[in-house]
Amino acid sequence: MKITVIGAGYVGLVTAACFSDIGNEVICVEKDTNKLEKLKNGFSPIYEPGLTEKLKRNIEAKRILFTSSMEESINFSDVIFLCVGTPQSDDGKADLSQVEEASRQIAINMSSYKLIIEKSTVPVNTHQWVERTINRYAKKGIDFDVASNPEFLREGSAIYDFTNPDRIVVGVESEKAKNIFRDLYKQFTDKGFPLLITTPATAELIKHASNSFLATKISYINMVSDLCEKVGADISMVAEGMGFDKRIGKPFLNAGIGYGGSCFPKDVKAFIKMAEEQGVDFGILKETEKINSERRKNFIDKIEEILWINKDKNVAVWGLAFKPNTDDIREAPALDIIKDLNLSKANLRLYDPVATENFKRIFPETSSLKYYNDMYETLKDADALIILTEWNDFAAADLEKIKKLMKLPIIIDGRNIFDPEKMKQNNFEYYSIGR
């Protein structure tokens, strides 16, 4: 099939790369000229495992093309994925200006039937506004459908998630569009991945409700971890014990410094706002948010309790991305924690396997805030090591080497990557969450 993808961000690029890799012809339109330049030269502007290889392979096979021309892109195919950003606006609602702009551009440029698919995460009934916008701006008499096909990929394992989805959700009204979706996802359904076809409103709601539920699960286990610290129980074992219950499940029961990233914070907020507009007070989600923002503050307090005075202490920090295997730092807990440590005049020595360049744009290097290319380099003469992201490399670190390099063997672990018993045996002063 021929496919158009609007927006070459995390979702657009993965969608374009994965659909082209299974034999479709894809055109991807991007308005950011820096990103476009990189893509045209076969480089991915984001770090996502496996993405560069897929892009290179399909660019060479001429199955994927990048452009800035909306006219060319809209006329290329009948199937158009909207993968533009839906960030948080000042009042907490989803900012849908990119969706509106792209809808107008589709309308102005279309000259035959189009299936316009929202892959971006949008509040329920956004499809009605997309439809209205197309009707207003398109030439009269051109047939089209608007559908919702939300994306559930996780950054860091996006290619795997896209190609091995737990479910494919499609919200669409017309039989014609349903059949296009059945063709589009045939290779997936043939392998047994479930395709749920429903209405656009239901599909839109499934995405927001799923993200909000997962965020709530994280805040819930974080509160249980606070209780564990008070009563001397171990959150890792509590979570394991809970997770064996199939009704609960193990994923998303890792206590720590809370969720971040480009999705959960803004999606929870947008879901609360949308519910509010419908007269529904989603109190549980307000509490989820409150708990999550307190995690960062509690961790900052914990650091201060342990170090007493941060000023002039050499503090090594491992992990800046909001989670492992990505260079995305949007809403990362590290942003707040580094900001505070910096204000309290600690000497910061930062390391992340891939997120450093993004972090540097917000925190440029100074005499008291330095970036390192090697995680062990940060430890020379350090009074403490703070862990903010659970990269595998950190969990596999050489404990003897860490201890030799540090001035004091103090580790404050916001992600529970080490076994407290083992750390004790190795004579570390080790602090983690809920254990």
Ligand SMILES: NC(=O)c1ccc[n+]([C@@H]2O[C@H](COP(=O)([O-])OP(=O)(O)OC[C@H]3O[C@@H](n4cnc5c(N)ncnc54)[C@H](O)[C@@H]3O)[C@@H](O)[C@H]2O)c1
């Ligand atoms: N990042 C994730 O893990 C993830 C997962 C699932 C769903 N989502 C949702 O998918 C959507 C996209 O997320 P993202 O992280 O890929 O966003 P992003 O900001 O990384 O990418 C969006 C891209 O769209 C481009 N764009 C915007 N308007 C355009 C236009 N008119 N023409 C051409 N290009 C245009 C932007 O320049 C940008 O490169 C959001 O709604 C997000 O909530 C994201």
